[in-house]
Amino acid sequence: MDATSIGWLALPLAILGGAIRVSTPFIFVSIGELITEKSGRINLGLEGTLMLGAMAGYAISYLSGSPWLGVLSAGLAGMAFGFLHGLLCSVKRVNDTAIGISLIVLGTGLAFFLGKPLIEPKAPPLPSIALGFWSSVPQVRAALDVNALFFVGIALAFAVYVFLNRTGCGLMLRTVGDSEDAARALGFPVLRVRIIATMAGGFLAGIGGSFLSLSYPGSWSEGLSSGQGIMAVALVIFARWRSINALGASLLFGGAGALGPALQGIGVTGYYYLFNAAPYILTLAIMVASTSRAAPFADAPGELKLHR
Amino acid sequence: MSVPQVELKNMTKRFGANLALNNVSLLIRSGTVHALLGENGAGKSTLVKCLVGFYHPDEGHIQVDGREHRLNSPRDADALGIGMVYQHFTLVPSMTVAQNLVVSGARLPAYINWQSELRRLAQVTRKLPFHVPLDVRVSQLSAGEKQKAEIVKQLYLGRKLLILDEPTSVLTPAEADEVLGHVRSLTRAGELSAILISHKFHEVRRFADDVTVLRRGASVRTGPVADLTDDALAEAMIGEPVSKMVQHAPKSPPKSDIILSVRDLCVNGDNGLPAVKDLSLEVRAAEVVGIAGVSGNGQLEFVEAMMGQRDRSGTMTVSGSPFNGTRREIARLGVYGLPQEPLKNACIDRMSLAENLALRNFDRVPLCRGIAMNYGALAEQAERLVAQFRVKAPGLNASMSALSGGNVQRAVLARELTQDVRLLVASNPTFGLDFVACEETYRRIVEARNRGTAVLLISEDLDELLGLVDRVLVMSAGRIVYEVSADGADKRVIGKYMAGMKAA
Ligand SMILES: Nc1ncnc2c1ncn2[C@@H]1O[C@H](COP(=O)(O)OP(=O)(O)OP(=O)(O)O)[C@@H](O)[C@H]1O
Ligand SMILES: [Mg+2]
Numbered sequence: 001m002d003a004t005s006i007g008w009l010a011l012p013l014a015i016l017g018g019a020i021r022v023s024t025p026f027i028f029v030s031i032g033e034l035i036t037e038k039s040g041r042i043n044l045g046l047e048g049t050l051m052l053g054a055m056a057g058y059a060i061s062y063l064s065g066s067p068w069l070g071v072l073s074a075g076l077a078g079m080a081f082g083f084l085h086g087l088l089c090s091v092k093r094v095n096d097t098a099i100g101i102s103l104i105v106l107g108t109g110l111a112f113f114l115g116k117p118l119i120e121p122k123a124p125p126l127p128s129i130a131l132g133f134w135s136s137v138p139q140v141r142a143a144l145d146v147n148a149l150f151f152v153g154i155a156l157a158f159a160v161y162v163f164l165n166r167t168g169c170g171l172m173l174r175t176v177g178d179s180e181d182a183a184r185a186l187g188f189p190v191l192r193v194r195i196i197a198t199m200a201g202g203f204l205a206g207i208g209g210s211f212l213s214l215s216y217p218g219s220w221s222e223g224l225s226s227g228q229g230i231m232a233v234a235l236v237i238f239a240r241w242r243s244i245n246a247l248g249a250s251l252l253f254g255g256a257g258a259l260g261p262a263l264q265g266i267g268v269t270g271y272y273y274l275f276n277a278a279p280y281i282l283t284l285a286i287m288v289a290s291t292s293r294a295a296p297f298a299d300a301p302g303e304l305k306l307h308r
Numbered sequence: 309m310s311v312p313q314v315e316l317k318n319m320t321k322r323f324g325a326n327l328a329l330n331n332v333s334l335l336i337r338s339g340t341v342h343a344l345l346g347e348n349g350a351g352k353s354t355l356v357k358c359l360v361g362f363y364h365p366d367e368g369h370i371q372v373d374g375r376e377h378r379l380n381s382p383r384d385a386d387a388l389g390i391g392m393v394y395q396h397f398t399l400v401p402s403m404t405v406a407q408n409l410v411v412s413g414a415r416l417p418a419y420i421n422w423q424s425e426l427r428r429l430a431q432v433t434r435k436l437p438f439h440v441p442l443d444v445r446v447s448q449l450s451a452g453e454k455q456k457a458e459i460v461k462q463l464y465l466g467r468k469l470l471i472l473d474e475p476t477s478v479l480t481p482a483e484a485d486e487v488l489g490h491v492r493s494l495t496r497a498g499e500l501s502a503i504l505i506s507h508k509f510h511e512v513r514r515f516a517d518d519v520t521v522l523r524r525g526a527s528v529r530t531g532p533v534a535d536l537t538d539d540a541l542a543e544a545m546i547g548e549p550v551s552k553m554v555q556h557a558p559k560s561p562p563k564s565d566i567i568l569s570v571r572d573l574c575v576n577g578d579n580g581l582p583a584v585k586d587l588s589l590e591v592r593a594a595e596v597v598g599i600a601g602v603s604g605n606g607q608l609e610f611v612e613a614m615m616g617q618r619d620r621s622g623t624m625t626v627s628g629s630p631f632n633g634t635r636r637e638i639a640r641l642g643v644y645g646l647p648q649e650p651l652k653n654a655c656i657d658r659m660s661l662a663e664n665l666a667l668r669n670f671d672r673v674p675l676c677r678g679i680a681m682n683y684g685a686l687a688e689q690a691e692r693l694v695a696q697f698r699v700k701a702p703g704l705n706a707s708m709s710a711l712s713g714g715n716v717q718r719a720v721l722a723r724e725l726t727q728d729v730r731l732l733v734a735s736n737p738t739f740g741l742d743f744v745a746c747e748e749t750y751r752r753i754v755e756a757r758n759r760g761t762a763v764l765l766i767s768e769d770l771d772e773l774l775g776l777v778d779r780v781l782v783m784s785a786g787r788i789v790y791e792v793s794a795d796g797a798d799k800r801v802i803g804k805y806m807a808g809m810k811a812a
Pocket of ligand 2: 352353
């Protein structure tokens with residue numbers, strides 16, 4: 001054993017580091033989706049938004065040399081997509097689920113098309129904060145090399161909590177999402193609130209995408225996303241439409257997702273694919289265990305119906 | 309503080325080809341209560357919805373203190389101090405009462421400090437003669453509490469003109485007195501004018517100064533309440549002299565088979581606490597058993613648990629077989645019912661009237677052929693039921709949410725009572741019905757009873773119960789605390805059990 005070997009401790013460290021990296025895009029996308037769903041609409045198109053954001057972020061970072069400018073433009077691209085979704089769904093008898101699915105295809109296709117020239121060049125990545133500076137063990141340093149966006153994500157979860165529970169606008173959003181009749185009786189601009197909520201959701205999903213291309217894995221390729229945009233929808237349900245829960249769920253999901261690579265890192269290579277399925281199995285298990293008919297989804301937005 | 313004089317002039321409103329309002333004018337004198345009467349579907353709700361900017365009239369206008377106003381949205385009405393308690397609840401279910409109050413304020417606060425906000429709200433609501441919990445989610449309130457919360461909301465907003473659309477259908481008579489009495493005293497003190505929509509003549513008589521009767525969208529009678537007799541009002545409503553109502557003297561049933569048997573039923577409420585505790589009861593064939601009680605004492609949970617909508621412990625059998633509310637059991641054992649808030653709990657509001665009427669039997673011949681629906685038979689059934697129960701609707705294909713409140717009720721009754729019913733469980737079956745429809749419903753329940761149906765009737769209206777049932781049970785705090793046969797029933801004693809146990 002050499003000095004840097006820390007034996008089995010490497011496993012939890014690798015999981016921790018992986019959890020932070022893997023969960024960051026989930027935090028952004030799931031909280032974005034949560035805001036949208038709280039307005040009574042579901043945006044399934046976030047997978048496409050995510051890819052578009054990843055591509056846009058990478059492109060602008062490469063062209064301007066500033067990764068933060070890349071993040072911003074990823075958000076703006078996502079917001080434009082959210083606006084499109086919001087607008088299309090405001091037309092009578094248009095179904096938000098169907099629009100969402102078509103936006104997945106459109107977003108991914110657009111990202112692939114515009115991103116073709118970006119596969120080769122190297123864009124400046126997002127800086128990370130070396131929280132492991134105090135340690136000389138490389139595994140510790142690697143695990144605690146945390147991207148700034150992660151902290152933004154955590155702050156975001158709490159900010160959204162405050163927004164939904166302690167601001168007038170947040171209550172208005174919840175009213176619109178929970179009962180259109182009530183919102184109309186109070187004279188709230190239902191459509192406008194929904195469009196803005198979908199735009200906010202798109203903005204965050206775009207940022208989540210930029211994390212993929214600018215931090216981890218940190219390059220642009222067509223296989224960049226492994227379905228984070230879709231999983232985020234499930235995470236929101238899993239989190240019972242509460243932002244702090246969504247943060248926890250993203251971390252849990254990230255940690256479980258890091259299990260396979262972490263085990264591989266310390267030399268356990270058997271069952272690699274099985275371990276990779278861990279997040280999904282975990283999610284299912286917790287879902288089943290925590291669902292009860294006696295206490296139904298108290299925070300589920302009432303207007304979130306799959307028909308219409 | 310001045311209370312404005314509000315006048316509606318020549319209001320006309322069409323929904324497609326359906327003329328809901330036909331040139332209606334209405335004057336609400338400052339500081340008075342103006343009652344609106346009319347059959348189900350007469351246009352009462354439509355008229356007041358125009359007044360709060362929820363609907364836009366095709367013709368006519370609104371004058372406040374002689375000045376003409378256009379109301380494009382409820383926000384405009386809000387600015388004029390006009391507010392309304394809707395017939396169907398419009399509180400946000402997943403938010404607490406306090407959050408609902410804050411979100412309905414004219415100006416949305418940027419940041420809410422809940423501690424000081426709750427203190428402020430408690431101060432405002434303490435002055436009211438009735439109590440509503442502030443930090444409970446609306447979805448966990450009983451219908452009566454929701455109604456009171458709606459009224460609290462309007463009073464909290466400091467309305468000058470308060471519109472109440474059938475506010476008392478879900479309140480007990482005592483609660484109704486409290487609420488309307490308070491509104492009345494506010495108008496007397498010159499702080500408020502009010503419009504009261506009601507189907508109950510005695511309420512109109514006690515609490516209103518003026519009354520206007522609508523019939524088929526037109527104003528047919530208007531004047532001070534004192535100048536009009538009940539018969540005159542009733543005649544104006546239906547357009548012909550009223551025949552004397554039949555009395556349904558309860559008759560003790562012969563010792564017949566037990567249809568419904570419930571043993572040691574325990575049910576938890578939404579908050580996880582026990583709502584129904586060790587409840588046991590039996591209903592025999594050809595017997596009407598009434599459950600009296602103040603709303604929120606476990607009736608809702610009891611009914612939901614019986615129908616299989618809620619987890620429960622204990623046993624329930626119908627005609628000797630266990631009943632868990634599956635579709636097959638419902639059809640085989642003949643268990644039908646009318647829940648509270650039927651638009652929400654017994655209908656699918658975005659489906660059409662005809663489809664809603666077929667919810668019980670769409671999977672049986674003749675409504676289905678193999679796996680395909682027979683739309684001809686579906687329409688035919690709907691036509692028959694609509695005619696038989698006199699449901700007034702814009703059309704068979706109109707969406708359920710376009711029906712007036714009372715007509716939703718009729719439609720559900722039509723669907724449920726025309727099945728092969730052996731056990732009927734009805735919660736407040738006349739909630740929101742006009743007096744003609746009430747009579748019809750009573751008659752139908754008694755007819756069903758006479759055919760051998762066991763009826764369990766849950767109602768907060770003691771007069772209604774005592775006129776209909778063979779036996780009364782009083783439910784309080786989740787238990788049956790008193791039982792008496794209809795002959796020996798004394799309203800005061802029952803009232804004491806209803807209220808007395810509530811305080812404990
Ligand atoms: N949104 C709508 N679309 C189409 N028709 C409607 C709509 N709302 C009401 N109507 C029709 O307008 C008429 C008047 O309805 P309204 O709700 O005003 O009756 P109401 O007097 O309040 O009756 P109730 O006592 O049953 O509440 C009814 O025929 C109803 O079917
Ligand atoms: Mg009405």
